[in-house]
Amino acid sequence: MSISENIKHITAQIPEQVTLVAVSKTKPNALLLEAYDAGQRDFGENYVQELVDKQEQLPKDIRWHFIGHLQSNKVKYIAPFVYLIHGVDSLSLLKEINKQAQKNNRVIDCLLQLYIAQEETKFGLDFKEASQLLLSDEFKELKYISVKGFMAMASHTDNVEQIKKEFASLKTFSLQFPDLNILSFGMSGDYKLAIQEGSTMIRVGSSIFGERNYNI
Numbered sequence: 692m693s694i695s696e697n698i699k700h701i702t703a704q705i706p707e708q709v710t711l712v713a714v715s716k717t718k719p720n721a722l723l724l725e726a727y728d729a730g731q732r733d734f735g736e737n738y739v740q741e742l743v744d745k746q747e748q749l750p751k752d753i754r755w756h757f758i759g760h761l762q763s764n765k766v767k768y769i770a771p772f773v774y775l776i777h778g779v780d781s782l783s784l785l786k787e788i789n790k791q792a793q794k795n796n797r798v799i800d801c802l803l804q805l806y807i808a809q810e811e812t813k814f815g816l817d818f819k820e821a822s823q824l825l826l827s828d829e830f831k832e833l834k835y836i837s838v839k840g841f842m843a844m845a846s847h848t849d850n851v852e853q854i855k856k857e858f859a860s861l862k863t864f865s866l867q868f869p870d871l872n873i874l875s876f877g878m879s880g881d882y883k884l885a886i887q888e889g890s891t892m893i894r895v896g897s898s899i900f901g902e903r904n905y906n907i
């Protein structure tokens with residue numbers, strides 16, 4: 692199937708209130724434009740330089756989501772235009788985003804990345820750390836960021852029950868913070884399950900653009 696068919700296929704399966712973020716990392720502009728021409732406006736990227744280049748070259752009404760692991764010293768490059776930063780996992784990173792947002796005279800929307808998987812390699816805060824951060828005075832002083840919800844990745848496993856349990860734990864946690872209602876979870880392999888478990892924003896790459904080749 693073509694990119695536009697893939698997008699139509701996925702869009703037809705998801706409720707209207709769920710946002711589809713097309714994850715376009717490593718993919719050339721021509722493919723992003725194909726998605727754009729099919730009506731797609733939310734795109735997700737993992738690497739700062741790649742995101743900056745694409746933002747310069749592609750239509751200005753694209754909403755750019757940063758979904759990778761963001762280093763503090765690179766926030767300044769995306770601060771002028773980024774639409775939503777998904778993977779925030781420390782107060783110090785939030786402070787840097789706040790500082791760069793202020794310099795750009797804007798408020799930057801963020802999601803806190805939560806750690807729900809069994810694996811030890813994933814980034815993110817545990818539930819207790821996330822609560823402490825959100826309730827801290829230091830956090831409340833940050834006027835140029837707005838935390839809108841949470842982002843997470845499930846374990847890399849075929850065990851559907853395990854993935855379901857992890858997604859459900861995130862949804863349950865989020866209910867303590869009713870204003871933070873963007874829940875970013877679900878990728879190509881598990882987005883249907885994710886929506887069943889309460890996701891409001893899915894990040895889909897290979898099911899739209901095909902497999903990634905990191906060697907090119």
Ligand SMILES: *Cc1c(COP(=O)(O)O)cnc(C)c1O
Pocket residue numbers: 714716737758759878879880894895896897898
């Ligand atoms: C690459 C990536 C995705 C998309 O993964 P697919 O399996 O290709 O859909 C989603 N979220 C994050 C954080 C990613 O790095």
